[in-house]
Amino acid sequence: xxxxxxxxxxxxxxxxxxxxxxxxxxxxxxxxxxxxxxxxxxxxxxxxxxxxxxxxxxxxxxxxxxxxxxxxxxxxxxxxxxxxxxxxxxxxxxxxxxxxxxxxxxxxxxxxxxxxxxxxxxxxxxxxxxxxxxxxxxxxxxxxxxxxxxxxxxxxxxxxxxxxxxxxxxxxxxxxxxxxxxxxxxxxxxxxxxxxxxxxxxxxxxxxxxxxxxxxxxxxxxxxxxxxxxxxxxxxxxxxxxxxxxxxxxxxxxxxxxxxxxxxxxxxxxxxxxxxxxxxxxxxxxxxxxxxxxxxxxxxxxxxxxxxxxxxxxxxxxxxxxxxxxxxxxxxxxxxxxxxxxxxxxxx
Ligand SMILES: Cc1ncc(COP(=O)(O)O)c(C=O)c1O
Numbered sequence: 001x002x003x004x005x006x007x008x009x010x011x012x013x014x015x016x017x018x019x020x021x022x023x024x025x026x027x028x029x030x031x032x033x034x035x036x037x038x039x040x041x042x043x044x045x046x047x048x049x050x051x052x053x054x055x056x057x058x059x060x061x062x063x064x065x066x067x068x069x070x071x072x073x074x075x076x077x078x079x080x081x082x083x084x085x086x087x088x089x090x091x092x093x094x095x096x097x098x099x100x101x102x103x104x105x106x107x108x109x110x111x112x113x114x115x116x117x118x119x120x121x122x123x124x125x126x127x128x129x130x131x132x133x134x135x136x137x138x139x140x141x142x143x144x145x146x147x148x149x150x151x152x153x154x155x156x157x158x159x160x161x162x163x164x165x166x167x168x169x170x171x172x173x174x175x176x177x178x179x180x181x182x183x184x185x186x187x188x189x190x191x192x193x194x195x196x197x198x199x200x201x202x203x204x205x206x207x208x209x210x211x212x213x214x215x216x217x218x219x220x221x222x223x224x225x226x227x228x229x230x231x232x233x234x235x236x237x238x239x240x241x242x243x244x245x246x247x248x249x250x251x252x253x254x255x256x257x258x259x260x261x262x263x264x265x266x267x268x269x270x271x272x273x274x275x276x277x278x279x280x281x282x283x284x285x286x287x288x289x290x291x292x293x294x295x296x297x298x299x300x301x302x303x304x305x306x307x308x309x310x311x312x313x314x315x316x317x318x319x320x321x322x323x324x325x326x327x328x329x330x331x332x333x334x335x336x337x338x339x340x341x342x343x344x345x346x347x348x
Pocket of ligand 1: 057058087088171197198199200201202203293294321322323
């Protein structure tokens, strides 16, 4: 790319893409005085858990683009397939209600006699929830297609959200815009590091915006699932989104800083470091993280600070992507962990 864009030029390109407004933007950027002092850095948390849409989270931003696409093709019913514990399902159910479209959620999991967390919210929001016990997330695809065909046979115009053109690109546009918000909120100070829980999509947007603006910020993704190759997917999505924005810019997988190191045994399985990070952020700054995504991302950030991968004195923004309804679904693990920590500190 010849020359860099100004933030306002990048913003106007993003604004040229159709969207439905759902999110409360800009989300706050919260300075963390105690953790900053204890870690020897300047730590800010971008509160994307406060985006709105039924407890909020990172998906609220990208749903603005994805729902605009569904409306533009004249959909009269939405179909979406994800994990039963998904934050995305909850925010999608709220967005669907706001635009008045019925939503069929095909969720991978086991039927629950007493649903908790996101699943409980999906039901309260009135989505047509269908739980299927299939081996992997990819096994949902034929079911989504079959559901859509059945709806078509009945004369409907279904839109499978997973297959939308904006599925990944919308997430990247959303986080390109989030970076612009951060820069504005920091009054000219540019973060040395941005940390985000990401399998690639949100990170793609941060990366492309940072490259388009010519920033030197390290954009570090901490993955919470093995479902995606975060390096390949962030690079591909960033390049596709740059193309959509008319930017002559490519990102290659070796420019993507992401790690699977803090994921533990698998998606949705809490790690001791993740749970410890939840307690730390809660008790030092009053911020609630979650055990599936942001707790693990915070564990990655804290470990990088301890190991000196984040240089002392750096300015660091941690993007809180939401997910707190999972705290209630993981009540047993959290309670056990707090008891163990308390007995360790009593020395028993
Ligand atoms: C709370 C939270 N953080 C992070 C992510 C990952 O986002 P991305 O789509 O950028 O990989 C998700 C995805 O569901 C999420 O719910």
